[in-house]
Amino acid sequence: MAKRIILDCDPGHDDAVAILLALASPQEIELIGLTVVGGNVPLASTLLNARKVVTLANRRDPVYAGCPRPMMREIVTAEHVHGETGLDSGSGQPLGDPEVPVQQQHAVNFIIDTVRSEPEQSITLVATGPLTNVAVAFAMAPDIIPRLNELVVMGGAGFEPGNITPAAEFNVYVDPHAARAVFDSGVNLTMFGLDITHQMLITPPRLKALAAQEGKVCAVVADLLDFFNRYDISKYGWEGAPLHDPCTIAYLIEPTIFELSPMHVVVDTQEGPSLGRTVTDWWGASDEQPNVTVATKGDADQFFSLITQRLATLH
Numbered sequence: 001m002a003k004r005i006i007l008d009c010d011p012g013h014d015d016a017v018a019i020l021l022a023l024a025s026p027q028e029i030e031l032i033g034l035t036v037v038g039g040n041v042p043l044a045s046t047l048l049n050a051r052k053v054v055t056l057a058n059r060r061d062p063v064y065a066g067c068p069r070p071m072m073r074e075i076v077t078a079e080h081v082h083g084e085t086g087l088d089s090g091s092g093q094p095l096g097d098p099e100v101p102v103q104q105q106h107a108v109n110f111i112i113d114t115v116r117s118e119p120e121q122s123i124t125l126v127a128t129g130p131l132t133n134v135a136v137a138f139a140m141a142p143d144i145i146p147r148l149n150e151l152v153v154m155g156g157a158g159f160e161p162g163n164i165t166p167a168a169e170f171n172v173y174v175d176p177h178a179a180r181a182v183f184d185s186g187v188n189l190t191m192f193g194l195d196i197t198h199q200m201l202i203t204p205p206r207l208k209a210l211a212a213q214e215g216k217v218c219a220v221v222a223d224l225l226d227f228f229n230r231y232d233i234s235k236y237g238w239e240g241a242p243l244h245d246p247c248t249i250a251y252l253i254e255p256t257i258f259e260l261s262p263m264h265v266v267v268d269t270q271e272g273p274s275l276g277r278t279v280t281d282w283w284g285a286s287d288e289q290p291n292v293t294v295a296t297k298g299d300a301d302q303f304f305s306l307i308t309q310r311l312a313t314l315h
Contacts, residue, residue: 002030003124003149003252006111008066010039010129010171011049012082013228014245017221017307018128019050021249023057024310028253032114032123033062035107039129039174040078041086043068046129049087051098056217057314060100066107066133070175078170081231090226111137115144123147124252128154128245130171135178138185145187152248155179156193156265156278158294168276169194172267176276180267183278189292191265192247193278196258196295200247202229202240206304210311217314243307247295250303257306259297262290 007022009015022029034054036047043065050063069075082088087095103110111133115123125148127134138145155171156179162168172179183189202225211222225241232241251258264281268274281288 002026002028004030004032004118004122005124005126005252006032006035006114008035008037008107008125008127008129008133009050009245010037010046011053012040012046012086012129012245013224014243015040015128016049016053016087016224017243018245018249019053020057020217020221020314021246021307021310023059023061024314025253029249031061033064033110035064035066035111035133037066037107037129037133038068038075039171040082042075042077045086047102048098049085051100051102052087052095055099056095056220062103063100064103064105064107064110067136070130070132070178071135072177073175076164076174083227087224088227089223091223093223095220107133108137108140112141112144115147116141120147121149124150124152126152126248128248130174131155131178131182132175135181138182145185148187150190151182151187152190152192152251154192154197154245154248156191156280158193158195158278158280158282160194160198162277163194165273165276167274169278172278173276176267176269180269183265183267183292190251190260190295191292192251192295196298197242197244197247199298200243200300200303201238202243204240207240210308213308213312215312215315218311221311246307247298247303250306251295254306257299257302258295260293260295263292263294264288264290265292265294
């Protein structure tokens with residue numbers, strides 16, 4: 001039976017691939033709706049991008065606008081990685097105009113109403129951007145927390161250093177107070193942080209394999225990832241950029257790709273150099289009980305093979 005999910009995102013190149021992977025996997029994933037938050041670029045752009053990506057897949061899945069900024073801070077965005085639009089391409093060719101309207105209901109209310117109205121443990125919430133929408137939903141309706149089957153998050157880092165500051169991963173850093181509230185909520189939480197995503201590099205052979213597939217979607221995604229690769233290759237000297245957000249969807253489709261371990265994780269919300277750090281008790285050094293299941297290892301070849309095969313089915 002397909003897992004019924006809400007995908008909370010801030011597209012962004014890797015969010016776009018996560019959306020498409022979900023849409024291309026109907027046997028494993030039933031996408032109930034996309035909720036959008038400000039993050040990689042401001043909300044107006046992430047919302048437009050979500051609608052464009054759904055249109056690219058020739059779908060009309062509902063898209064909901066959420067919170068435009070963090071709970072307690074000014075928003076930090078990542079145009080330096082994703083370009084001014086948030087989905088700049090290697091060729092300079094923009095995505096086509098969206099044919100998907102924005103739903104009138106606020107994203108937070110959609111999350112709350114959906115989880116309340118569906119059977120307990122029947123909805124999985126996936127969050128690939130800052131956790132503002134999720135934290136606000138949990139604050140407004142704490143009764144939905146035990147009703148969720150699982151919350152799968154792309155964010156944080158255990159061993160790995162940060163990618164927006166020396167200490168912090170971008171999604172958590174943008175709204176550390178929201179992340180702290182969510183991580184402390186008692187929800188069944190699975191974390192895909194930089195420890196796992198930095199293993200999933202878009203190497204030239206993997207990008208070439210994607211571009212070689214028939215159909216418009218793979219060609220467009222390869223063009224997008226060509227741009228996305230440039231920042232990380234230049235900054236870190238890696239073979240390619242890490243494909244962060246699709247790890248969450250790949251896990252729901254084929255969990256054997258990844259190794260996971262329960263750990264205790266605390267989000268640092270103190271102003272200073274460690275703001276947004278996910279302090280991860282990797283070796284059980286404290287007496288704290290695990291509150292997060294943390295992805296630690298993954299099979300990158302299997303991961304990229306899944307993405308390439310599934311995206312090739314979209315026309």
